[in-house]
Amino acid sequence: MSRRRLVAGAAVAPLAGGMVALGGALPARAQGTPTTGVNGDQGYEPAGSFDIVAEFYGPGPSGIVVAENGRIFVGFPRHAINHKGATLGELVNGRVVPWPSAALSLPSSAAPADRLMSIHGMTMDTQGRLWAIDDGKLAGLPLQPGATKIVCFDIAANRLLHSIILKSPTLLPDSHMNDLRVDLTHGQAGTVYVSDSSFGHSPALVVVDVASGKQRRVLATHPSTQAEAGFMAVVEGVPLVYDPAQKPRFVVGGVDGVTLSASSDRLYYAPLTSRRLYSLPTALLSDFSVSDADLAKAVRDEGEKGTADGLATDAQGRIYTTNFEHDCILRRNTDGSFDLMVHDPRILSPDGIFCTRTHVYCTLGQWNRLASFNNGQDKRRPPYHLIRFPIEPVPTYSAEPT
Template identity: 30%
Template sequence: MSLLRRLLTVSIFTLLFTANGHSADTGPTQAEKVSAIQGVQTTGITVTDAGRIFTNAPNWRDGVPFAVAEVDRDTGEYLPYPNSAMNRCVADSTARDDCFLAVQSVVAHDNKLYVLDTRNPKFQGVVDAPRIFVFDLDSNKLERVLLLSNAGYHPDSYINDLRIDRAAGRIYMTDSNHPGLVVYELAQGENGDKGKSYRVLDDHKSTRAEQDYLTIDGKRWNNTVHSDGIALDLKDKVLYFHALTGYTLYAIDTRYLEDSGDAAAHVRRVARTSAPDGMILDQQGNLYFADLENHKILYRDPAGETHVLVEGDRVRWADTFSIHDGMLYYTNSRIHEVTGPIDDMEFGIYRVPLPGL
């Protein structure tokens, strides 16, 4: 069996119980392993309305076999999406317009898959315009490529995550290396790249990291990560965002995210929280985020109370979240554990029931 085949082949796991019928996890609910892959550090996760599972592997080291993959629900294989050709630029970090270079996030929305390419391989700087590849999930064909304009990014940007606001005709993104939010205005038509992008809260206190380390398992993880997690409340038209190395949740009404507006005057501090990575809102208004330092996933309910959803050994840097059919899916990217080669490390996708289900 080739190395690539070994890396792409996984087993689908079922929930394990102890003799008394309880999970080995110590949290208030149980985490089920959906799939796992060895030697490939995956960060993003998105589940479509039809139940298709997509993940991504960032271009952080040599030998990454794919940028985007779909997890086959029958065999458990991680299959390069939409094909191997679209993923070929990752191996040699060659910047080409017809393939992924350094993908950091995948988001399914309205039967389309949005693939965010930082164009910043191995954090060595942006080599060409960061972009969003948009695929039609019925045909699995590339539909559009949305390029950020010069006003949307800096040479050291690492565009991290995105949320789609169809009502406003926008995509909102975070920049975790050069603090700020990025807004992409979608074109009215469906052909070509006719939108524009710009930055708001650029190097603002609300998008900057609050410190340059986290403490996990008694050890310092030294890094400065700015605006990272992002969540969109479509009902109340509010965008939430959070630095990774920080403890403050911020929000802004989306009407203030104008190119010529004064967004800084309308940012509000929502709460003191744990240090998280990604974030997501459910339809009941619960905001989910990790407590990276304590191996937990928390949620903040609409009344402002914070609860533990799951904790324990199956929460190992809960990176990104997706919601499907009453379940919260998440990836364990194990970022704090990586100190060298990752060939023998397993990176999994897990899921837990939403509260009240």
């Protein structure tokens, strides 16, 4: 097979050959699915089968959406590094093409409300439309009026359909609107649920009615949305502890990953700096007449899920969780049990995650290696990867007689 290196705004030659190793050490596709634990390796070897779909140089990738016809869209946020490339791009013939247009996706003098500033979380609704959260944040600069918004696109027409500006008191000066899911079973034109993980210490869930633009923050003081003080994670072999009073040494935050159940009757969500998973019935969450106190009573603690950033749900209702502590992606089955889907040393800071009917896609941004977490030294090592793995096990065959 061949694969292409992708650089924002530039075409490059494809890399010929088959499986390619990172640093010449490991195959791009783990061979087989070795058993971890006492009856196999001790969790150090690669496990599961995955493909490297694309390599990126330049801005790191975050959000990911794959259309039914195979078109791939990737978000490149600017809140960590204010880069000059596309913040939303389509992968086309070895290029990151600014999407839906260069005027919207590239930096310009247009007002923040009239262009895309920093695309982060992305999703697709049940009608096949692409939705994204523009966190509005440019590194080193305060949020500007009109910058933070929810946007919706017609993929076939490459056209902007909705742009809903988030405003105070829904939007705070330290807000980090991180990820979103769209529920078309509630509201005249649907309801959007956004996670504000916060650049400070003020996380919350945000609920937006698409038809009216009505919006509100909920559960802003509830434990289910908060980063846990004293939380400890082992990241690339280093034990790191979150202390709200100190500058963070790894990626931390409140409510981050969000995903809907297959029928959209529940929203699942989790703080980044926590190992727990929570859920709420969308019938209550979408109802603006329901008080915050009543929402708090309806929160269900779903148990532990590991150190997850992104969450995604497949058609069978199983939830895929990224895990930056163990360089892996897990699947939470409907009975609450977990499967290890892929594990590999290259799965660094797995972030945006998206399910198609057959595969799970995930971006690897190496966010824990940013200079802000490493005493001013940028330790990221491009390329950054977009990977995918099959939802169902890869079939195995043998020509030997049985």
